[in-house]
Amino acid sequence: xxxxxxxxxxxxxxxxxxxxxxxxxxxxxxxxxxxVQIYGVSLSQFPEIGIFDAAGSLVTTGRITGAVFATGAxxxxxxxxxxxxxxNADRRLxxxxxxxxxxxxxxxTTVLVVSVAISAVSTVTLSALTAESVAAPIIVFAALAxxxxxxxLLGMLVGTILPRELEGSLVLVILADMDNVFAxxxxxxxxxxxxxxxxxxxHELVTQAVVDxxxxxxxxxxxxxxxxxxxxxSIAAYxxxxxxxxxx
Numbered sequence: 001x002x003x004x005x006x007x008x009x010x011x012x013x014x015x016x017x018x019x020x021x022x023x024x025x026x027x028x029x030x031x032x033x034x035x036v037q038i039y040g041v042s043l044s045q046f047p048e049i050g051i052f053d054a055a056g057s058l059v060t061t062g063r064i065t066g067a068v069f070a071t072g073a074x075x076x077x078x079x080x081x082x083x084x085x086x087x088n089a090d091r092r093l094x095x096x097x098x099x100x101x102x103x104x105x106x107x108x109t110t111v112l113v114v115s116v117a118i119s120a121v122s123t124v125t126l127s128a129l130t131a132e133s134v135a136a137p138i139i140v141f142a143a144l145a146x147x148x149x150x151x152x153l154l155g156m157l158v159g160t161i162l163p164r165e166l167e168g169s170l171v172l173v174i175l176a177d178m179d180n181v182f183a184x185x186x187x188x189x190x191x192x193x194x195x196x197x198x199x200x201x202x203h204e205l206v207t208q209a210v211v212d213x214x215x216x217x218x219x220x221x222x223x224x225x226x227x228x229x230x231x232x233x234s235i236a237a238y239x240x241x242x243x244x245x246x247x248x
Contacts, residue, residue: 007102011106015110018078018081027074028117028118029121031073032070032122032125039062039065040059040060040066042062061186061207063126063130064207067206068147068202069176070122071118071119071122072151072199073176075115075118076151076154076173077155077169079151079153079155079157079158079159079234080155080156080172082107082155083160083163083241084165084168104238108231111155122144123141126140126210134210135209135210135211135212135213135214136209136210136215139209143202143223144202144206146227150198150199151172155168156238157230157237158171158175182200183200184203200219201220202223204216205220
């Protein structure tokens with residue numbers, strides 16, 4: 001079997017295993033809608049913090065924050081499950097003759113594909129539920145895709161440190177929620193702190209695209225830098241996991 005066919009088979013198997021689970025499909029369809037709506041309704045109850053509202057409407061800001069949270073949390077859990085699965089399956093595949101690079105490409109491509117699917121659902125949900133029209137949906141989709149990929153890679157890191165589904169999922173959801181607090185600009189947190197929050201830059205990209213229909217140029221490179229950093233760390237974590245076996 002050629003390298004391309006082995007990689008394609010690995011991506012197909014990993015992706016189908018995600019979409020075959022009814023719970024995953026339910027979360028993919030329901031969580032973005034719930035998150036966008038709940039965040040929007042919740043923030044609408046606190047007009048006094050509107051001085052920090054970059055979008056001009058607390059409801060809109062809340063819904064943007066909900067979309068970013070749902071995308072990050074879902075993609076993060078996906079990355080976590082990918083790493084947990086790799087602890088046993090990929091080591092056996094390596095023994096069977098698959099090259100480590102083929103396995104790495106398969107896992108990371110799966111995270112990429114499913115993260116893009118999650119981002120598409122979040123974009124459609126945000127567009128449907130936001131009262132004001134989304135000015136630049138393509139930029140919103142791209143920014144949410146960055147969010148999904150970033151947290152998918154972070155999920156792989158968490159899966160190396162905490163290779164248990166329940167505990168790891170809780171950690172990722174808490175991380176995404178706290179990250180969103182820093183990223184939302186709804187609280188008077190110094191920018192020298194918030195710029196180190198991974199979601200701060202994708203959140204700003206989404207906000208400016210929704211409200212102004214423009215690209216927040218200053219936040220593109222920092223977003224890509226976080227993706228690159230987590231990507232390198234995830235490759236190292238993945239290599240360590242496969243080489244050292246899945247019994248731990």
